[in-house]
């Protein structure tokens with residue numbers, strides 16, 4: 495029998511009158527990866543925050559390796575053997591220090607030996623840790639200069655230097671490219687072999703298929719399903735998580751709409767290849783590519799944040815060369831940026847104000863009627879997208895991450911525009927919510943051209959009329975979604991492995 499690393503019985507947690515955890519029972523076994531799936535707002539982060547000492551439980555018992563466990567705070571949890579790598583990876587590293595010092599940080603602090611004292615010894619030890627984790631990074635590099643993936647590896651390696659019994663990874667692949675995610679999976683395999691009990695939280699079926707030994711589903715503050723018999727039944731797990739089967743997004747190809755946005759022989763960098771793209775009224779185009787493929791640069795160029803380095807852009811047949819974001823917006827171009835935390839959410843505002851923010855100035859006459867109208871529209875949008883909240887006057891900060899993302903998308907779907915750019919709209923949202931958002935994107939498509947920038951092919955296939963593949967700053971291929979030739983699509987994204995891993999075709 496595998497050893498029970500962590501056992502939880504009857505865990506309760508409420509925020510005010512919102513009972514978020516309603517008696518959670520679960521156990522994590524050593525040398526096993528348990529995936530925790532749950533719809534946005536189900537309570538996953540709250541559960542993790544209780545386990546890692548960030549929140550105090552209101553009731554229930556936690557046992558770590560057979561002993562009562564009630565962490566006073568995050569560092570108490572770590573010292574007892576429960577380490578969490580949060581979505582915000584820089585929680586786990588000090589960006590200004592080099593890799594070796596980051597890897598050895600805890601030992602340096604524990605022994606009080608201070609930094610850089612035994613430089614040679616420190617580097618040797620760090621080398622050992624890096625090698626044992628299969629990490630191939632220059633130990634002298636400043637962590638701030640590393641890629642997101644490398645920083646995340648260092649955060650995990652640092653966590654492992656504490657020899658934890660339980661490692662919690664909260665959506666660890668959300669900022670990684672496919673190849674980087676594969677490196678992370680290899681590291682997880684090693685840790686499992688070393689006997690660590692891993693709790694892995696994810697919304698991505700392709701990740702879940704790759705790492706899960708067992709799946710726990712969470713719905714509305716309770717565990718709604720446990721799947722541990724191989725082969726795992728993913729369809730049943732998704733149903734247990736959502737409480738119903740998933741419904742499909744209807745992709746009916748809009749034919750014959752007039753061109754709205756035309757890119758004619760454009761170049762994103764001075765030495766980049768030129769390309770053309772035309773987006774029609776009512777059309778939803780997915781621009782798919784890995785990190786560095788140029789898709790974000792393209793979004794920024796259309797949105798007036800980056801300079802067009804050649805060629806011509808037109809909107810409704812008229813030349814369009816935005817000098818600024820303000821200028822792009824004035825031409826009817828809206829963009830929902832990725833990384834909602836730093837780019838979009840106004841923490842001090844409530845849901846309705848966050849949703850209607852760009853339009854507030856227009857209604858700023860302070861008119862009571864207008865404000866009522868905005869509130870009722872945001873209430874309707876909340877319902878259509880299934881935002882889990884008490885009311886539209888809740889502070890945005892009280893929503894779960896995925897629900898904040900829905901509010902941000904709603905912000906741009908609510909208002910008419912000519913060109914809508916959505917950068918990674920499904921980041922951090924659960925599978926059911928992805929369908930809700932996809933359906934709303936399609937329902938709002940008429941009267942505009944919609945360009946959705948994303949890394950996951952599965953997501954593109956779910957919502958787009960046309961899939962455009964980008965590599966090295968230019969277009970590598972275009973595919974109509976209806977009767978798509980998946981093999982050809984895959985070969986366009988040459989070298990893409992994990993983004994496709996979950997696709998069964």
Ligand SMILES: Nc1ncnc2c1ncn2[C@@H]1O[C@H](COP(=O)(O)OP(=O)(O)OP(=O)(O)O)[C@@H](O)[C@H]1O
Nearest residue numbers: 509534535536537538539540892893894895896897
């Ligand atoms: N600090 C807080 N104050 C008030 N309510 C909160 C707080 N933190 C979480 N909640 C509420 O708890 C519920 C569960 O949120 P939680 O973040 O745990 O969900 P989640 O399952 O992690 O969702 P996601 O997948 O979207 O990240 C939500 O209704 C949320 O509004």
